[in-house]
Amino acid sequence: MNRETAFNLVLAAVLLAAPVIAFAANEPFYVALATRIAILALAAAGLNLALGFGGLVSFGHAAFFGIGGYVAGIFASHAMYSEPLPFGLPATDQMPVIWLVAALLCALAALPIGAISLRTTGVYFIMITLAFAQMIYYFAISWPAYGGEDGLSIPVRNSFVGLNTANALHFFLICYAVLMAALALTWRIRDSRFGMALQAARQNEVRLAAVGIRPFRIRLTAFVLSAVLTGLAGALFADLNRFASPSMMSWHMSGELIVLVILGGTGRLFGPVAGAILYVLLEYALGGMTERWQLFLGLILLGVVLFARGGVVGLVAGKARYD
Amino acid sequence: MTLLEVSGIETFYGKSQALFGVELEVEEGEVVTLMGRNGMGKTTTIRSICGLNRPRTGRIAFAGTDLSRLPPHRIAQLGIGLVPEGRRCFPNLTVRENLIVSARPGKWTLDSVEALFPRLGERFGQYANTLSGGEQQMLAIGRALMTNPRLVILDEATEGLAPVIRDDIWAAIAKLKREGEAILLVDKTIDEILAVADRCVVLEKGKTVWRGKPGEFAADLQNRYLGL
Numbered sequence: 321m322n323r324e325t326a327f328n329l330v331l332a333a334v335l336l337a338a339p340v341i342a343f344a345a346n347e348p349f350y351v352a353l354a355t356r357i358a359i360l361a362l363a364a365a366g367l368n369l370a371l372g373f374g375g376l377v378s379f380g381h382a383a384f385f386g387i388g389g390y391v392a393g394i395f396a397s398h399a400m401y402s403e404p405l406p407f408g409l410p411a412t413d414q415m416p417v418i419w420l421v422a423a424l425l426c427a428l429a430a431l432p433i434g435a436i437s438l439r440t441t442g443v444y445f446i447m448i449t450l451a452f453a454q455m456i457y458y459f460a461i462s463w464p465a466y467g468g469e470d471g472l473s474i475p476v477r478n479s480f481v482g483l484n485t486a487n488a489l490h491f492f493l494i495c496y497a498v499l500m501a502a503l504a505l506t507w508r509i510r511d512s513r514f515g516m517a518l519q520a521a522r523q524n525e526v527r528l529a530a531v532g533i534r535p536f537r538i539r540l541t542a543f544v545l546s547a548v549l550t551g552l553a554g555a556l557f558a559d560l561n562r563f564a565s566p567s568m569m570s571w572h573m574s575g576e577l578i579v580l581v582i583l584g585g586t587g588r589l590f591g592p593v594a595g596a597i598l599y600v601l602l603e604y605a606l607g608g609m610t611e612r613w614q615l616f617l618g619l620i621l622l623g624v625v626l627f628a629r630g631g632v633v634g635l636v637a638g639k640a641r642y643d
Numbered sequence: 644m645t646l647l648e649v650s651g652i653e654t655f656y657g658k659s660q661a662l663f664g665v666e667l668e669v670e671e672g673e674v675v676t677l678m679g680r681n682g683m684g685k686t687t688t689i690r691s692i693c694g695l696n697r698p699r700t701g702r703i704a705f706a707g708t709d710l711s712r713l714p715p716h717r718i719a720q721l722g723i724g725l726v727p728e729g730r731r732c733f734p735n736l737t738v739r740e741n742l743i744v745s746a747r748p749g750k751w752t753l754d755s756v757e758a759l760f761p762r763l764g765e766r767f768g769q770y771a772n773t774l775s776g777g778e779q780q781m782l783a784i785g786r787a788l789m790t791n792p793r794l795v796i797l798d799e800a801t802e803g804l805a806p807v808i809r810d811d812i813w814a815a816i817a818k819l820k821r822e823g824e825a826i827l828l829v830d831k832t833i834d835e836i837l838a839v840a841d842r843c844v845v846l847e848k849g850k851t852v853w854r855g856k857p858g859e860f861a862a863d864l865q866n867r868y869l870g871l
Contacts, residue, residue, distance in 0.1 A: 516744040520733040527731050530693055531745035532719030532790055 324637035328590040335361075335593065336496060343489040351488040352560070357593075357600045358495040359556045364580035364592030365502050366549030371578065372587030373510060374542045375522030379446045379574050380433070380453030384426045384547040386460060386569030388554025391422040393472035393564030400475055413478045415485070415494070415559070419552055426551030427544050429456070434543035438536055450571055457569040471565030478559055485559070495556050499593070502549050507589055509545070518542050550577070579617075583624055585631030594632035644706065646671050646794055646825050647692070647723075652701030653849075654684075654691045661687040662698065663849040669794060669827055674820050676828045676836045676857075679846035680870055685829045686728055688846065689798050692827075693725050694718045706793065720747075724792030728799045728829075730779040732786070734772035738763055741771050741782055742789050749791025756785040759815055777808030784815065794825045801830060813839070833865065845869075 335354060342350035363385055370376040395418045398404070398411035405411050412418070437448045466472045476486075483490040509515045517538045520528045525535040558564040567573065576599075584595025602620065606613035628635045649667040653660060662684050669675045677685050690696040692703055694715040703710045710718050719725070733741050742753060742763075757764035760781040766774060771782060780800060787795055797816070801809040813835045819826060820839055830836050837843075837857040845853040845860075845868045853860075853868060 513744055513746075516736055516740045519735055520744055523733050523735050524731065526695065526715070527727070527733065528745075529715040530695065530719055530725045530727065531786060532716050532747070533745055534714070534716040 322637070324588070324590075324633065327633065327636045328593075331590050331593050331597070332500070335597065339489060339492045343492075348488045351492050353600060353604060355488070355492045355495050355560055357596045358492065358499045359553050359560060360577075360580060360600065361593040361596035362495070362499045362502055362556070363550045363553035364577050364584070364595055365499070365506055366546045366551075366553065367577045368546075368581050368587065368592050369506060369509065369549065370543050370546035371581055372591065373515060373522070374518045374539055374546075376438075376539060376543060376546075377446050377578070378437075378449045378543070378546070379571065379578070380437075380449030380451075381547070381550050381577050382569045382571065382573035383433075383453035383456040384430060384550040385554035385557065385573055385577070386456065386564075386566070387426050387429060388422040388551035388556075389558035389564040389568045390460065390466065390472065390554075391425060391551075392418050392478060392555040392558040393474050394466060395421070396474040396476065396478050396559075397466075397472060399478075413476070415478050415480045415555075418478055418555055419498075422551045422555040423548045426547045430544045430547030431540070434540045434547075438539050438543065450574065453569060453571060453574055457566060457571075460566040460569055467564075469566060471563055471567075474558060474562040474564065477562060491560070495560075498552060498556065502552070503589060503593070505549075510589065514538065514541070579621060581631075583621065583631055585633030588631065588633040588637075591631055591633050598632060644671065645669070645704075646673075646706055647827065648702070648704045649688070649692065650702050652688070652691055652698035652703060654687050654696050654698045656687075656696070661696075661849055662691065664701070664851070665691075665846065665849070666851040666854070667827075667844050669825055671793075672823045672825055673841045674816075674826045674828060674839055675842050675844060676830065676840040677844050677846065678829075678833075678836070678869060680868075683846040684849040685846055686798055687849070689725070689796055689827070689829065692718075692796065693723060719745075719790065719792075722791075722793035724787035724790050724795045726780075726783045726787045726795065726797045726800060728802070730776065730783050732771040732774070732779050732782050734770065737768055737770055738774070738782055739767040741786050745786065746789040747791050751788040751791050753789075756788055759788075759818065760785060760811075762811075777804050777811070780804060780808075780812060781815070784812075788819075794827060795819065796827045796829075798829045799831070800828070801832060801835075809835075833869065 339351040339354035367381045370378050396413060399413035433452045437445055440448055461469050479485050480494055485491050517533050521535040521538055528535050580592055580595035580599055583598050584591035602617055606616050624631055630639060645668050647669040649665055651664050652662055654662040665688050679685055691698045694713060705721055708721060762778055763781050763785055801812050817839055840857050843857055843860050844851055847868060
């Protein structure tokens with residue numbers, strides 16, 4: 321076993337053990353904190369697929385995070401009052417159905433956004449993904465049916481067969497399982513021919529075309545998959561907070577996801593997990609001391625970018641293939 | 644049937660014209676070499692064939708298909724395997740990954756590439772950026788072969804390599820020829836080229852100025868066109 325695998329296993333074990341112990345000690349706050357970590361790690365794992373492996377610096381992933389959140393919120397509010405959804409679809413509070421719908425909607429949104437954005441590169445790609453996300457953000461703000469600027473509250477958390485989602489530990493385990501499934505998928509993708517081509521496209525797209533692979537399709541697929549994972553995280557995030565807010569779609573959120581990926585280690589399988597743990601713990605520890613905690617986050621990020629470009633995972637496990 | 648047919652192409656880089664009418668054919672199973680001094684348009688001709696620089700006029704056909712409107716990846720899929728100048732591997736992939744990422748079914752597999760270049764086989768798990776120059780060249784050739792092309796294009800395959808590695812590469816090229824691969828070859832080491840080529844094409848100032856058999860490429864012609 322190499323060091324990175326060992327570190328990944330430690331991260332997975334710690335993230336699982338901490339809330340179980342906290343729950344046993346009757347400290348639900350820490351369970352919620354771990355749930356927040358798992359969900360943000362899932363969102364960042366989605367972004368990592370595009371940014372880490374594909375080199376696609378999307379500054380608009382908050383849009384997918386928010387779409388997922390609103391799907392959870394809209395389903396919950398309709399199910400609450402037993403109102404059918406638009407197009408006469410039956411409302412349900414079952415998470416798997418909500419996830420499926422969130423995934424489909426994110427894929428549907430990511431397809432045209434990706435198809436247009438991927439015609440540009442570099443700073444233009446960053447700006448065009450930001451522009452799309454801001455469009456969706458302002459749409460959510462000006463949509464009074466679902467709360468507009470005030471957001472949409474979820475009176476009762478959506479449910480999952482066989483589990484009590486109101487129980488903090490049960491809900492954590494759901495989020496953890498989805499995160500692990502997403503990481504397993506990322507791992508399979510990374511080592512598949514598709515993943516190799518994606519990484520080759522990041523390196524040099526002309527060279528890839530010259531061996532007969534069209535970079536555009538590979539990147540678009542990665543972008544859509546990435547959006548779907550981030551969207552799933554959004555649905556869970558709204559359920560965690562019992563609230564879907566337009567701020568989930570704001571550009572701050574997109575920036576936060578990029579920060580998570582960079583902190584943890586760009587293009588490293590467990591980078592998003594390491595990044596989310598560090599971020600949430602800093603937010604908790606420094607946020608308790610000062611409201612201006614992001615100043616310190618900024619300093620840490622500066623340190624990572626200057627001295628530890630592989631992020632936390634790079635610092636612990638050394639350089640990987642991706643540098 | 645003529646595999647590759649290039650007639651009268653003129654290619655530009657922005658406003659400056661690089662090719663002024665290149666004529667070139669490669670038949671099935673034939674090794675054709677493209678010669679000329681530096682800056683005469685050899686690499687531009689190859690880039691034009693592969694769709695990386697579109698010719699403004701002229702015609703390029705591969706196995707009867709007109710290439711002029713096809714994007715580079717479609718041209719590669721038709722069966723042109725390019726080994727670009729300067730050994731362009733994917734540095735962030737391992738040797739094995741470099742080989743299989745673009746592999747297409749056919750007689751060239753990991754095993755047959757390993758048989759051609761045993762040194763690569765020893766380094767399958769290594770990242771391409773840790774290979775020596777000669778090994779990277781072998782990898783670039785192997786990667787092109789793994790797409791099971793009908794025509795292999797080698798651009799300056801032995802440039803800047805140690806003499807002993809050059810010999811390995813030339814031995815591999817000779818082996819490819821014996822196995823019936825069609826090859827379009829650009830290189831500057833005249834003795835090895837003439838030994839392996841079936842036909843020669845000489846470019847001067849972006850134009851085809853001489854075509855013939857290696858045996859006919861006499862010393863005075865070499866002097867005139869290549870400055871040897």
